[in-house]
Each structure stands twice: as structure tokens, then as C-alpha cells.
Amino acid sequence: MIIREVRELTGGVAVKAMILKEFRELRRDKRTMGMLIALPILLLVIFGYAANFNVEEIPTAVVGDNAEQYEDQLPDLFVVEPGIDADASAQDLLKDNVVDVAIDTSSQPAQVYIDGSSIFAAQSAEAGFSQAPDGMVDVEVLYNPDLTTAWVMVPALIGLILAFIGTVITSIGLVKERQNGTIEQLAVMPLKSSQVIMGKIVPYFILAAIDMIIVTVLGVWLFDVPFVGNVGLFAIGGAIFLFVVLGLGVLISTASQTQGQAIQMAMMLVMPQILLSGFIFPLDAMPAGVAWIGYILPLTYFVEISQGIMLRGADLTSLGLDFGVLILMALVIFTAAVLRFRRDLAPSARHMGGSK
């Protein structure tokens, strides 16, 4: 009896010691603590505000001879964009992504064009126009006439897959060198920092580029997603986006000691891009307080580029802003990544060349 009591007591003490040890370890693992505390709050806030499929304001253009008359009759759902020339081509306004709905009033009934590549706005717009009196408007959905979700998702998923490979896989691959201690070996070998960095990054760039081709071809083939635009422009957009995400992967690897840490950090960067880049929840439907996060994420701009080129056949003129932002991000992030990686590789630059 006495022995049993002692055993039970010992068992209780042991469990208490285990729990205490676990808490102590967790307290010092700031990344895990961040995921435990900050992530649930972040997800709650983001989902609470951002998870809204109902677009309440649709950017609209009204062109043609009777523009003013039609503008007055439009429900509040359609917000007429100011400064659009009444002589502009309604279809071009959609193709250039200036608006999601364009109404050409020069014919009777007026011709309404809806951008099917903005699927949530298009669904709301279709519902809005279904209540219009018979014979007042003729509605046509462009670029995705059946409002097929896959047509919108596949171009965005290409970006998401690139972001995943670029950020997660690259950071794991790079941090492995540090975790195994071989980065020290590389640092003292007669290799230039640029050679090591190129050697480390080029394979991931090539693999991600091959993945991009496979996913695009499969997406088009399996889901009948159209590829209307210029393949070369799409490839250039993909390459620029890859520089951004590979740069993020390299940056993460320089701030991580183990592959586990790298995965945690990479997931924290990829997850907001899934939720806030506008391809699941429309950015137009988010309050400004959350939407701005979406506008600083690279995937947001690649989704615009891939959907624009694949579905609408958009050209560089209409995608200039998206390309510009991505190029700027690529320059800043990739440069920062290379500098940090070089610092890790060459802590002893003064030492090179023999005695000093």
C-alpha cells in the first residue's frame, strides 16, 4: 500500500515536471508561441472581416450616347468610376481591368458587359441586372461566360504553387546547409559568394519554372481554362514573381537555424497570401483595414497578371501597374536576400588573400 502511494506520488511529480519542462521549452520557442497566440487571433480577424463573398460595390463604367440617363437609373451596387471617356470601348475597359461592369448605351437595349474573371463581382452584377425591366439591357458575361470557378482559380493556383515552392521549399533547401554545418565548409572554400548563391538558387528557379509549365498546361487541359493572352508575357510575369518568392525563401533561410523554423516562417508568409491575395475572398469586398495587407502581398499582383493574361488576353499596357509592383518587390526582396546570404557566407572578407 505504501509502495503504491509512493509510486503514485512519483508519477504525479513526474508528470508535473514534464508539463513544466514543456512550458519552459515553449516559452523560449518564440516562433511556436507566435503561432499559438498570434495566428489564431490573426485568422479570426482576417476571416471575420475578409471572408465575404458578397461584393457590395462594383466598379462600373457607362459609355455611349445615353450614358448619363443610364447612370441615374443604376442601383447603388454599381459604382460608376469617374473620369472615364464616354467614347471609350466598353469591352476594352473590361479587358484592361478598369472596371468589372461596362455598359454601352449607344445601342437599344443597352449592352451590359460583365467581367467573368472577377467571379464574385460578376455573380453580384448578374443578380443585379436580373431585376432590371425586360428589354432595358442585354447582359453578356465576357472571359468566363458560365462563371466557372476553376477558370478563375487555376491561374491563381499557379501563383500559389509558385509561392509555395519558392518560399517553403527554397528556405528548407537552403537552411539544410546551415543545419548540417556544411555552410561553414562552403564559406572557407575558394568559391565566390555569388557562385554559391547562384548555385543554391538556380536549381529551385528551374524546378519552380518547370512546375509552372506543368501546372499551367494541366490546368488548361483538365479544366478547359482558356489561355487567351500572350504566353511570353505570362512567362515573364511568372519569372519576376519567382524572383520575389525565391527571395523570400532565401531571406527566411538566413533567419532560421533549422528546417522546422524555416517551415514555420514560410507558412506564416504563405498563409496570408492564400487568404488575402483576392482569389478566394475578393479584395473589393474587404474593409480597407484588411485589404491593404492584400495589396502588399506579391501573390495579389501575380493573380492579376495570370488571370488577366489567361482569361482576358490583357497586355502589358493594362498590367503595367502589376508588373511594376512585382519588379520593385523582386528588386528589393531579392537584393536584401542576396546581401544577407552573402553576409552569412563571407564573415571574413578581410581575411581573403592571405596575410593581413
Add this chain to the structure above:
Amino acid sequence: MTSDAARQWGLHRVTVKYGDTTALDNVSLDARPGEVYAVVGGDGAGKTTALRCLAGAVNPTEGSVSTPGRRSIGFMPTAAGVWGDLSVNENIDFVAAAQGVTGQSLSDRREELLEATGLTGATSRLARQLSGGMRQKLAFSLAMLHRPDLLILDEPSTGVDPVSRIDLWRMISRATADGAAVVMATTYLDEAQRASQVLALDAGEVLIEGTPADVLTRVPGHVSIVDAPQDRALAWRRGRTWRQWSPEDPPSGQPRVEDLEDAMVAAGLSKEVTHA
């Protein structure tokens, strides 16, 4: 051809600080061709920092470092420094390409090193599948693949079985016979005893240095073999007897510093007493 006098590489009054922590404090080290220089000390003594400094992986805060240049340095870090997901042959291929060893000289060198390390039958095995000793020997082969003038080895024999340790020492001897200067960190004092020069570090400071014979004579104070310790704080057990250290006059018993272990412990006690 540089003269041997010019071919002395090492650390000259080097201090390395990481923030407020001094990892190395005014340490000098002269590595000569054809000789083994052993850096000994316990955990946190500064051995790895000294070697990384010499290899060019750490900048000294003060002092200077002289080396033959990156192409002539071979470095084996503590964590083995082999690529686990590459096979033995692929490891050799990669390092050979980085060091510019190609063609017939690579084939000859590969054969020579594989034979010396006993890895001839394991060329297709992944490095991570090798035993600890085999992995260390592969790392050693990679470090000396390009016949460096200065070979820096950070605890090459730690965790290695006695047979593999003998193989490693045979390879070190071969490297010095070929004219390389070898600087190695070790926690095994019997290994240090075989070196030409010994540098004992403690908390980043030089504890004692010189040839192994010099080190035994330079021990401050006196060490005596006694049956029972007179002052336990200044005594340590060796087998059935005790060693008693005294800072000044020898206590009773036979005065003797038998080996590096006695010398290291005595020097450590002397430092403690001086700083107390």
C-alpha cells in the same frame, strides 16, 4: 617557391569578441609545414573559434591572421562537413570541382584517399548512411583532397572508434610528410602528445603552450604523486594514486608531471588560484 620561414601561418595576438563575450583573448599560434599543431581545451575553451579564425570563417576583433590563401587551406569543421544527401563519390566530385582538381590528378587522388580511409567499397553510399567514423574520414579526405598547405581539423577524432582514430592519424602523418602544416583541435590529450606543438586554451585564454616536452616542464608550481591527498581542492585521482598540486614548495611525495593530463590540470588549478 616560398621559404619555410615565410610559410609560417597562424594567429598573431588574436582576440575575438561576440558582443560582450570574449571567445579568444590575445592568442597566438604558429603553424609550420610538416608539423602538427594541437589546440586542446575543454568545452568553451575557444578551440573552434581559434580554428575558424584561421580558416577565415570568423574575423578577429584584434590581432592578425596569416594564411596561404583560400585555395591552399583545407578545413574540416566540427560537424563533419560532408553533404549527407550526396554519395561518397559525389561529395568528392563536388569538392574537387570547387577546388579545381580535375582529370587524372582527381582520379589518382580519389583512389589514394579512398584506399587510405577504407571507403573504397562505400563510394555509392550516401554520406548520411555512413558510420560516424567513416563520415569523419570522408570529411578528412575532402579537407585534404586538394593537397592544401594548411590543413585545419576541428576535433577530427571526436566520437570515432579507436581503429578509425588510428586511420585518421595515419592520414594526418601522411599530410605532414607531404609538407602540410596541420592545425587540429582535440579533446584527447594522448593525441595532443603526438603533436609538435601544443596550445592549451581555457575560457579563451592561453593556459600553457610549447612542445609537449616543454609543456611538462612549464607547469607552474609542483605536482607530486601521493597516496592520499593533503588538499582535495588541489588534488586529482590518477588510477590508484593521487596527484597533489602546490603552488610553491613541493609537499611530501615524489615530484612529477607525467603527461599532458597532469600538466593541463595543474595549469588549470594554477589559473584558478591566481584568479582567486
